[in-house]
Amino acid sequence: MSSFPLPFWFRALALWALPLAALGQSAEEIVARADQVRNPEFPFRFNLALTEYVAGKPVGQNALAIYSKKDPATRQFRNLVLYEQPPADAGKAVLLDGRAFWFYDPASKSSVRISPQQRLIGQAAVGDVLTVSLAVDYVARLSSTETIQDAARHPRSCWHLDLQAADDLSTYAHVEYWVEQGTYHPVKAKFYSDSGRLLKILYYRAFEDWLGGTRPTEAVILDSVDSSRVTTAKSSGHRPANIPENWFQREFLPRFQGE
C-alpha cells in the first residue's frame, strides 16, 4: 500500500515544477521575459537580410526593412514591412496590424487584404515571427527543464514551454519554446499548424547588444514541410524610430518608402 496516493506521473511533474514555484515564476512570466529579450518595448526599425537555402545551397536572397510598434491596446507589435531586394520585389509592402493584413504591390498599385494564413506565404512573415509577442498570443505551460544544444551546438539549460494559441487567429496553433534559464534568452522554437503538423523550427543565435539589451540578431528557420529548405534571417540597423499611427492605415501603404 503506497503512502502516496497521487499517480507517479503527477509526482514527476511536481518535481519539475518545484524549483519554479520557489522562484515564484510562472510560464507566462518566462515567456514575457523572453519577449522582452527579443524586442524592445518602444517603436523601432531594423533591416532583415534573408537567405534561402535548398539542399544546403543558397538559392535566393531578400532584403526587408521592418518598422515595429507595439499597440498599447493589444500589447502586440504592429509591423510595416518594405521589400528592398530582389529587384522583382522592390517596393512591395505588407501591413501586419493585429488581425488586419494588407499586401501592396507597386506594379498593380493596389492593396489586397490577406488572411493570417496567406501572410505566411511571403517573406514578410519572417519579420512577423521575429517580433511576435508570444506572451500575448499564446497561453504558456511549463513542460519541463532540459539541456539542449543551441544553433552553435553549445549546451543551454532551458525551460521547455508549451504554448497554445490564445484564440483561433494566432498565426500558429501551437508552439514549443525553449528559453535559457537565468538569461531568458530564447534558444529554439517549434511552430505547429492547426492540424498538428510541424511547420518550422527556429533557432535564435548571434546575441548582441542593441537598443538597450542583449538580443538575438539572427534566426535560422528550418522548414519542416520541405526538409530541404532552410532560411537564415540576419537583422541589423536596429534603431528607435518615430512611427506615426497613420502608417498603419492601408491608404498609407502606397506612400510607404521607409524613413
Added chain:
Amino acid sequence: MRRGVAAVLLLSPALAAFGQESEAELSRIPIEEPSTPATSAPGPLRRVTYLESATEPSLLRSALLVPYPPPLPPAIEQRLLLDATLFWAPLHDLAFTLSGLVELRAADDIPFPTHENIRVDVREAFATWQPFPGAYLDAGRVNLKSGVAIGYNPTDFFKARAVVEPLSADPAVLREVRLGAVMVRAQYVWGRAALTAAFAPALAAPSPILPDAELPSFDPMLGRTNAVNRFLLKGTFDLVADISPEVLAFVQGRSLSLGANVAESIGKSVVLYLEWAGGRQASLTEEALSFGVLTGSLPVAVVTALEPNPALSFQQDASLGLSYATESKLTLWLEYHLHQAGFSRQDWQGWFQTGLSPSGSFLSGALWYIRAYALDQVEPMSRNSIFARADWVDAFVFRLELSGFANVDLSDGSTLAQVSASYALSDAWGLGALLSANVGNRRSDFGSLPQFLSGVLTARAYF
C-alpha cells in the same frame, strides 16, 4: 525505487531519440553563408527596371457566326519591353515618380519597319509634396486605383480606357499595364481614417477605340485618360476593430456614381470581401453606340438601325468574393460579378440574331464595337459572371509559381480560362509561360470570339 529505475529505462530511448532529432535539425544549419544583400537605408533615388521578351502565338477560329471586322487579331506577335519605374525624393517633403515603358514589336498585322514597331507609354509622371505630416498633394499623371476584389473592381473608377496592350486578359495584368490620368490629388491619412480627393480635368477630345496594331507610337493618349472632367472623393475609416470600409463618390461629366468596398478576415484562412458601385447610366449597348458615334467610329445610320434604348436607370455593379489560403502556399479565390448594364441572356440572343440576319454584314461592325467598348472600359460584357482563381507559390519546386483563372459567363456557361507558370531562375532572371482559351459554343460570349487559343512565352531580366 524500482519504479524510478524503470522510468529512467523507459525514458532513455526517448532521450536518445530526442538527441538524434536535435542532431538532425542542427546538421541542416548552413555552415557557409553568402554575403547578405544590401540592407542599408534607402537613398533618394530608387528604380525598378527590367527588359522582357514576349512571344504571343494565337490560334484563331476558322468560322465565326457573326463576322469579325478586319483586322483580325495577329496570329503571332513578338514584343521586347523595357519597363522602368523611378522614384526620386530629393527633399524630405518632395518626391517625383516616373513609370513607363518602351516597346519594340513585330506582328503579322504590323508592317516592318515602320513607326508602328516602336511604342512609348508614360504610365505615371507626377510630383508629390507633403506640406505637413499625413498630408499629400500629387500633381501629374497618376494611376489612382481603388477596390478590394481581384477579378473585377466596380469602385476602381479610373480604370476605364486606361489599359494599353496587355500581355494577357488576367485582371492582375490589366492593373499593371494601364495609363494614369492627369490629375491633382489631395490626401490626408489619419491614424484611423484617410480621405482622398482627386480631380482629373478634360484635356483632349475623346479618342476612338483602336486595335493594338494601330496604337500611336508617341502619344500620351490623353483622349483616353482625360477626355471628360472627373472628380473622386473617397474615404476609409476604422469602423470597428479591424474592419475598415471605403466609401466613394465619383462624378464623371454630369453623372454621379457611389461606391463602397470592405474586406474582412474570417478565421485564419479566409478573407471575405464586397465591392459595390451604383449610378444612373444607360445600358452597355447604348453607351457603346453613343461613344462610337461621338468618336466617329460608327455611322449614325448603323447605330439607328440597331435601335438602342437611351433611357437612363440606376445600374449597379458588384463583386462579392472570398479567398482561402492553405498551409501548402495555395490560395484560392471565388468571386461573383454583377454588371447590371451588361448583356442579359436576351441581349445575347438579340446580338446573335442581328448578326445572323440579312442586315448582319451591314451591322456586324457595330455589334463587335459594343464588345470592344466593354473591353476598353474594363467592364464585364455580361450581367452575371463567376470568377475563380488559384495561385500556388513554390509549386513542386522552389520559385515555381503556378496560377490559373476562369471567368464564366453565367448567361451561357462559356468561359475564358487561363493557366500560367513562372519560374525565377535567379533574383534577376525569370521565365514565364501562359495559355489562354476562349471556350464555349459558337453562339456564346467567349465561344464567339475570333481567338480560340493564345499563349505567351516570356523571359524577363531585372537590372
